[in-house]
Amino acid sequence: MSAEKKWPFHHIDEERPISFACLGTSCPQTCCGPFHGTRAVKAVMGMDDLGIALDPTDASTDHASIFAQIRLTDEDVRRIRDAGLDHLMVYRGDPSSPHYYLRLDTDGSCAALTADHLCSIHPHRPTICRAFPFYFDLFAGLSMIEACPGVGSETQPARLLREEIEAATKMYRFWLDETLG
Numbered sequence: 001m002s003a004e005k006k007w008p009f010h011h012i013d014e015e016r017p018i019s020f021a022c023l024g025t026s027c028p029q030t031c032c033g034p035f036h037g038t039r040a041v042k043a044v045m046g047m048d049d050l051g052i053a054l055d056p057t058d059a060s061t062d063h064a065s066i067f068a069q070i071r072l073t074d075e076d077v078r079r080i081r082d083a084g085l086d087h088l089m090v091y092r093g094d095p096s097s098p099h100y101y102l103r104l105d106t107d108g109s110c111a112a113l114t115a116d117h118l119c120s121i122h123p124h125r126p127t128i129c130r131a132f133p134f135y136f137d138l139f140a141g142l143s144m145i146e147a148c149p150g151v152g153s154e155t156q157p158a159r160l161l162r163e164e165i166e167a168a169t170k171m172y173r174f175w176l177d178e179t180l181g
Contacts, residue, residue, distance in 0.1 A: 007159065008166070012142065014159040020133065020144055021154035025118060028149055070102035070110060073174050076126040083124040088112055102126060127174070130167035142168065 007014045072080070072089065077100050080089060088111055091098035103111040112121045119125060133148035142165065144151050158165065 007162075009158070012158050012165070014157065016158045017155045018158050018161055019153075019155045020148075020151050020161065021156060023150045023153060069104075070126055070128055071174075072100040072102065073127050073170065075170075076100070079124050080121070080126075083121070085112075085121055085124060088121065127167050127170050131164055131171050134161075134164050134168035136168060136172040 077089065080086070088103050090101050090103050092101060093099045105111050105113075110119075112119055112125075114120050119129070133145040133151055135143055135145065137143040146152075
């Protein structure tokens with residue numbers, strides 16, 4: 001661990017073994033788009049809650065599950081714009097204060113996927129993608145989506161998964177701020 005940045009997670013020992021490693025290009029499935037691991041979850045929000053599509057060329061978000069929607073934080077929007085990838089974003093809701101999402105293909109998969117199902121924007125990927133498969137559960141705290149092939153593939157100390165855990169924390173706070181205003 002570098003001296004300039006202290007381990008920020010008070011209830012997770014940085015040496016605690018976590019049974020996860022991203023399989024990267026050897027992964028047998030992509031975590032992007034309509035991921036089957038979310039099918040066991042019931043969303044309270046529906047597509048109508050996202051607001052109307054402000055981009056008339058993008059109807060794909062209207063045909064995909066709410067779990068396929070890749071919501072972008074303000075930091076994500078800046079990172080994607082700075083990389084010149086504006087064409088991959090769609091806008092929904094109130095035109096004066098739109099919500100940003102990654103564009104989806106008509107089958108509900110992420111438009112940033114290449115023909116061989118790899119992420120074409122990996123260095124610029126959104127926070128939710130950086131967090132995957134980690135998320136915060138109201139009952140269990142920091143959790144992983146078990147259907148991800150990387151879960152159980154290798155054990156490593158939590159400190160090596162810092163980026164993913166920090167991204168999960170950012171997304172949890174983002175959703176709290178969005179919900180509570």
